[in-house]
Amino acid sequence: TQLLEQSPQFLSIQEGENLTVYCNSSSVFSSLQWYRQEPGEGPVLLVTVVTGGEVKKLKRLTFQFGDARKDSSLHITAAQPGDTGLYLCAGFGAGSYQLTFGKGTKLSVIP
Amino acid sequence: DVKVTQSSRYLVKRTGEKVFLECVQDMDHENMFWYRQDPGLGLRLIYFSYDVKMKEKGDIPEGYSVSREKKERFSLILESASTNQTSMYLCASSLWGFAEAFFGQGTRLTVV
Numbered sequence A: 001t002q003l004l005e006q007s008p009q010f011l012s013i014q015e016g017e018n019l020t021v022y023c024n025s026s027s028v029f030s031s032l033q034w035y036r037q038e039p040g041e042g043p044v045l046l047v048t049v050v051t052g053g054e055v056k057k058l059k060r061l062t063f064q065f066g067d068a069r070k071d072s073s074l075h076i077t078a079a080q081p082g083d084t085g086l087y088l089c090a091g092f093g094a095g096s097y098q099l100t101f102g103k104g105t106k107l108s109v110i111p
Numbered sequence B: 001d002v003k004v005t006q007s008s009r010y011l012v013k014r015t016g017e018k019v020f021l022e023c024v025q026d027m028d029h030e031n032m033f034w035y036r037q038d039p040g041l042g043l044r045l046i047y048f049s050y051d052v053k054m055k056e057k058g059d060i061p062e063g064y065s066v067s068r069e070k071k072e073r074f075s076l077i078l079e080s081a082s083t084n085q086t087s088m089y090l091c092a093s094s095l096w097g098f099a100e101a102f103f104g105q106g107t108r109l110t111v112v
Helices: none
Strands: A005-007 A010-014 A019-024 A029-037 A044-049 A055-058 A061-065 A071-076 A085-093 A099-101 A105-110 B004-006 B010-013 B019-025 B031-038 B042-051 B054-057 B064-070 B073-078 B087-094 B101-103 B107-111
Touching: A005 A085, A010 A019, A019 A105, A029 A071, A044 A055, A044 A061, A044 B101, A071 A085, A085 B042, A099 B042, B004 B087, B010 B019, B019 B031, B019 B087, B019 B107, B031 B064, B031 B073, B042 B064, B042 B073, B054 B064, B073 B087
Parallel strands: A010 A105, B010 B107
Antiparallel strands: A005 A019, A019 A071, A029 A044, A029 A085, A055 A061, A061 A071, A085 A099, A085 A105, B004 B019, B019 B073, B031 B042, B031 B087, B042 B054, B064 B073, B087 B101, B087 B107
């Protein structure tokens, strides 16, 4: 099993602050996905990164895939209460259809 | 709109019962997955299927089996439910190998 380590596990910040969530592995992934999950719901895809060094932006969210395709980060600028949720990274290992998830980062943005 | 439907949102079963969790997708997706989600442990893959009647073990298959007789339906079976199988169960599907996974809303199973 290829493991994905997410940090931090919990994050509580004030509205307007910036934050970064990390997703690391010792294994190479063919692609990495970021999901957001709200209480009582299933995860919903935010973005997929495929190429080493790739940067994708989704409004105030910036996603980066490491050059070696072993790590990724999610940066949120000027966090808002609506960003509150569980953020999960997930990846397909090389040559595998198994989608492995990290344990998630629980983000609370306080108004 | 894509849709993955799990048969129950909440389920309470007794120890030793045989439990069926059903999942249906209406997107003609090739792949389907069953995960369980527990606090502090994240989503852990139980089984996945990349074609009808094909299945692969995930990370924690012990105590579970699956069935995929039709492309749109993927069932998770707890042969003899135990209290340590109390959890949130999430079903997902994806179009092909490395595509986005769409999740159902989950089934919160309590085994007493």
